[in-house]
Amino acid sequence: xxxxxxxxxxxxxxxxxxxxxxxxxxxxxxxxxxxxxxxxxxxxxxxxxxxxxxxxxxxxxxxxxxxxxxxxxxxxxxxxxxxxxxxxxxxxxxxxxxxxxxxxxxxxxxxxxxxxxxxxxxxxxxxxxxxxxxxxxxxxxxxxxxxxxxxxxxxxxxxxxxxxxxxxxxxxxxxxxxxxxxxxxxxxxxxxxxxxxxxxxxxxxxxxxxxxxxxxxxxxxxxxxxxxxxxxxxxxxxxxxxxxxx
Ligand code: G3P
Ligand code: CA
Numbered sequence: 001x002x003x004x005x006x007x008x009x010x011x012x013x014x015x016x017x018x019x020x021x022x023x024x025x026x027x028x029x030x031x032x033x034x035x036x037x038x039x040x041x042x043x044x045x046x047x048x049x050x051x052x053x054x055x056x057x058x059x060x061x062x063x064x065x066x067x068x069x070x071x072x073x074x075x076x077x078x079x080x081x082x083x084x085x086x087x088x089x090x091x092x093x094x095x096x097x098x099x100x101x102x103x104x105x106x107x108x109x110x111x112x113x114x115x116x117x118x119x120x121x122x123x124x125x126x127x128x129x130x131x132x133x134x135x136x137x138x139x140x141x142x143x144x145x146x147x148x149x150x151x152x153x154x155x156x157x158x159x160x161x162x163x164x165x166x167x168x169x170x171x172x173x174x175x176x177x178x179x180x181x182x183x184x185x186x187x188x189x190x191x192x193x194x195x196x197x198x199x200x201x202x203x204x205x206x207x208x209x210x211x212x213x214x215x216x217x218x219x220x221x222x223x224x225x226x227x228x229x230x231x232x233x234x235x236x237x238x239x240x241x242x243x244x245x246x
Pocket of ligand 2: 013041
């Protein structure tokens, strides 16, 4: 099996706990800490602009109110997505996926792009994220990985930009995981480390797929997972794990 070609330690939602999630400040923080790979979430605003956002509503991470799918990006752009984290980040904007992607390329950091659709927008979000990723990373030395918990998003990404690699996200690895990997043409399976068994890790690797685990914040657990054959982990604790943990 080809070795995992991307960074083994991936910063969760941009800068993990060190910066407001899914912001340009988070991507810069990851780079500043020496991380070569970041994960972030892509959702569609009401006008179908792909943006970086985890929740389906604005309340937790911005000073706005309401549903992402009902808010146009021109209104979201004015919001403060940094104050909830800390005062120095006051005024940090909600970035468009386009700006975030361009920044990753400029900083030379690899992107693990989670397609995070609001309910009912699974295929639309998968298609939009894949088409924009194709355009942004055209000719770039390292292609991003598109992943999702939603099979419909992965299917739409596959149809729109089949050449971009895809990863299937799951909490526990389901009994029919191999079927889904084949149908969706995925190269990697990403699971919750707390629900992973060593025999499952072996089975995934033996079947020729890469295996990732989230969200791992304890260096001892990273060591155990790597011993089980996990290829890469996603962490919130950029300060504890370190980009070169191997
Ligand atoms: O990429 C895995 C991880 O990000 C999934 O969980 O809730 O942080 O998007 P969540
Ligand atoms: Ca995510």
